[in-house]
Amino acid sequence: MRNSLIALLIFAALAAAPPVIGGYWTGQLTGYLVYGLLAISLSLVWGYGGILCFGQAMFFGIGGYIMAVITKGMVLPDITSSYLGLIAAMAGAALFALALGYFLFAGRGISGAYLAIITLAIALVLERLMNNWYGLGGYNGLLNVPPIKLTFFGASFELWDRVPTFYAILIVVAVIFFGTTALLNSAYGLRLTACRTHPDRLASLGYSVLNIRLSVFSLSAAIAGLAGALFVTLDGFASPTLIGFTLSTEALIWVAIGGKEMLLAAFLGAILTRTAESWLSEIFGDYWILILGIAFMISVVLLPKGLLATPLEKLTEGKRR
Amino acid sequence: MSFLELKSLTKNFGGLCAVDGFSLDIAKGSVNALVGPNGCGKSTLFNLITGTIRPDSGEVLFAGVNITGRPPHEIARLGIGRKFQVPAIFDELTVRENLIVASRKQNDRTAQADILAQIHLEDQADTLAGELAHGQKQWLEIGLLLAQAPALILLDEPTAGMTAPETRATAELIHRINRDRGLTVLVIEHDMGFIEHLACPVHVMSKGKILKSGNFSEIRNDADVKALYFGTAEETVDA
Incomplete structure (x- = not known):
């Protein structure tokens, strides 16, 4: 409840931002919201599900490519619905996660550093695959991905302008954020925590640990796939960089800096890190990476719960008393 | 009629035979205790019953159903x-x-x-x-x-690290849940004081097998059991 209040305030502040920050930054912030969605997906699977996925961008990239091929009419020339693209992107990423997850978690299961290394390797393989898949643009990727086309009751509206696009994306992100929060506050959330902390105990109470892990892995992949699908409509192209190593590790850094065990902190971690990157890279150039690295080390060594989660938790505890 | 039936269960770890042709019948609604020194295979036996590990040979029957080798969550759901x-x-x-x-x-x-x-x-x-x-x-x-x-509960050293009054309260709790809820209980325990409070049939396990079964006083006065726990009579005299 207290967390939700703070989250509501933050989403209200985001909604009020465009007139204040102007057109250019509104455009930038829209992209950061999408990265924030990717961070939410990673926080769900890593912070709550206890599955350290080092290749979260693979789901982002799969979602992005599916959205691109559908809305460009490469699958069926007559069916280029944005809605269908978004749904297919989520479903495709979730199904891929389901299949991959089955191999990772069935039997004794793989966990910890091994899981991280394997997921990283798969992300690298997919990146190479997309680099060489000429039907999907190869190294250059797919260009001219159309913007999202909203259709209701026969009327349709294309999201070309920055401000309407910002609000459309903000609404999607808010729905996913509060939906995921509600899910985590339900009995399912308790089971996830139980599964993360003591899977053997949970199994001996009659729960299938495999099913719980598959469910959270796929759900997280669906959210990442949605983020990827939204992302390609903003920039207008889908390229192999969406799927691979760099974005995967960047997402891990946002989530670690923000706080992996708190959706809101992970979400803000992505937005603030990206914002800081825009500002600081102008001032310091490439040395910005050094600052990011130091922030990452501080969060890992001194504040393992995250730079943002720690003060946010203080704030919510203060309200409780 | 036996509720839990263990038929010559065997499990080897490398060259070590942790559980060696172990058989035991447990009646519905009963309380039983399994005692034995460290490393005699008690916890391995529980792992075999709950499906955490598979036996090399032998069977586990629960309420007449063969549950050998089923995954832990399914066995838990069966009760x-x-x-x-x-x-x-x-x-x-x-x-x-x-x-x-x-x-x-x-x-x-x-x-x-x-x-x-x-x-x-x-x-x-x-x-x-x-x-x-x-x-x-x-x-x-x-x-x-x-x-x-569940219908059967397996307790692996439920009083480890407990104070004497807590241990007594735990024995009472086990009796209460056995009586009120009709649960069948199998306890693994080291603490002889606790076993005495439980006042139930005791099975002594050694080297993966049952050495002796009986009530508490029979077990306590048994020469083989004494040898197992305190060394042989001569050694006791020497010490």
């Missing part, structure tokens, strides 16, 4: 609950949330309140389980089993 040796609870959840997770089928608040009273944790319902004292953790784990509502 076997297990208390681990080290308290296995969900540290990051509160006591109440632990019970909610354990009551998989229905989230019944009155039943949970009832369990909280039985395990003496009413005042700690909203405390994080990780912050409980050791003995309270052991009780919470028994509470998880009650919420799971």
Whole structure:
């Protein structure tokens, strides 16, 4: 409840931002919201599900490519619905996660550093695959991905302008954020925590640990796939960089800096890190990476719960008393 | 009629035979204790019953159903609950949330309140389980089993690390749940004082097999059991 209040305030502040920050930054912030969605997906699977996925961008990239091929009419020339693209992107990423997850978690299961290394390797393989898949643009990727086309009751509206696009994306992100929060506050959330902390105990109470892990892995992949699908409509192209190593590790850094065990902190971690990157890279150039690295080390060594989660938790505890 | 039937279970780890042709019948509604020195295969036996590991040979029959080699969650759903040796609870959840997770089928608040009273944790319902004292953790784990509502519970050293009064209270609790809920109970234990309080059939396990079965006084006065626990008579005299 207290967390939700703070989250509501933050989403209200985001909604009020465009007139204040102007057109250019509104455009930038829209992209950061999408990265924030990717961070939410990673926080769900890593912070709550206890599955350290080092290749979260693979789901982002799969979602992005599916959205691109559908809305460009490469699958069926007559069916280029944005809605269908978004749904297919989520479903495709979730199904891929389901299949991959089955191999990772069935039997004794793989966990910890091994899981991280394997997921990283798969992300690298997919990146190479997309680099060489000429039907999907190869190294250059797919260009001219159309913007999202909203259709209701026969009327349709294309999201070309920055401000309407910002609000459309903000609404999607808010729905996913509060939906995921509600899910985590339900009995399912308790089971996830139980599964993360003591899977053997949970199994001996009659729960299938495999099913719980598959469910959270796929759900997280669906959210990442949605983020990827939204992302390609903003920039207008889908390229192999969406799927691979760099974005995967960047997402891990946002989530670690923000706080992996708190959706809101992970979400803000992505937005603030990206914002800081825009500002600081102008001032310091490439040395910005050094600052990011130091922030990452501080969060890992001194504040393992995250730079943002720690003060946010203080704030919510203060309200409780 | 036997409720849990173990038929010549065998499990080897490398060259070590942890459980060696072990057979035991347990009647419905009974309380049984399994004692034996460290490394005699007691915990391995529990792992074989609950499906955590597969036996090399032999069978486990539960209520007439062959459950050998089934995955742990399926065996748990059939009605076997297990208390681990080290308290296995969900540290990051509160006591109440632990019970909610354990009551998989229905989230019944009155039943949970009832369990909280039985395990003496009413005042700690909203405390994080990780912050409980050791003995309270052991009780919470028994509470998880009650919420799971199985027909058979396996308790692996339920009084490890408990004070003498806590140990007595635990023996009473086990008797109460056996009587009131009709649960069949199989306990592994080191603490002879606790076994005496339980006043139930005792099976002594040594080197993966049953050495002796009987009631507490028979077992305590048995020469073979004494030798197992205290060394042979000559050695005792020397010491």
